[in-house]
Amino acid sequence: MRRSVSGAVFTAVAILAMGVLGARANNSSLAMQAKAESTEVKIDNFSFTPATLTVSLGSTVTWTNRDDIPHTVVSADDPKVFKSKVLDTDEEFSFKFDKAGTYSYFCSIHPKMTGKVVVQ
Numbered sequence: 001m002r003r004s005v006s007g008a009v010f011t012a013v014a015i016l017a018m019g020v021l022g023a024r025a026n027n028s029s030l031a032m033q034a035k036a037e038s039t040e041v042k043i044d045n046f047s048f049t050p051a052t053l054t055v056s057l058g059s060t061v062t063w064t065n066r067d068d069i070p071h072t073v074v075s076a077d078d079p080k081v082f083k084s085k086v087l088d089t090d091e092e093f094s095f096k097f098d099k100a101g102t103y104s105y106f107c108s109i110h111p112k113m114t115g116k117v118v119v120q
Contacts, residue, residue: 040064041115043071043087043107048115055097055119062094063087071113076104 037059042049044066055061063073065087073093075081081103084093097103097119107113 038062042066043073043113046110046113048105048113051114052116052118055117057100057119058096058098059119060094060096061117062092064092065089070109072108073105074108076106076114 037056039053039055039059039061041053041061041063043063046067048063053061063084065071066089068089070086070088072086073082073084073095075083082095082105086109087093097117100119103117103119105115105117
């Protein structure tokens with residue numbers, strides 16, 4: 001009898017612990033998704049950093065020009081999904097990604113500058 005009671009207590013404690021850990025994992029996942037809601041790509045030294053960015057559906061990506069010369073952010077898709085104005089130093093361009101897919105982009109002033117946003 002004593003063995004079955006202690007076994008039941010052990011099982012109950014194990015189930016509760018798994019529930020708490022599972023809830024923490026879910027909260028971490030939600031926090032990561034919330035963090036991905038707004039993401040920055042830095043434009044500096046003739047490159048986009050990160051060059052490839054993966055975000056959640058509905059996320060907004062903001063490109064910030066940290067370079068001393070102007071740049072643009074232009075979708076490689078036809079028709080263009082997004083296109084910034086010419087961005088001077090410290091200027092920003094933002095776009096909200098409402099459809100899943102892979103979006104390649106480039107700087108129209110310096111076409112060898114390329115990047116990619118993967119929306120899941």
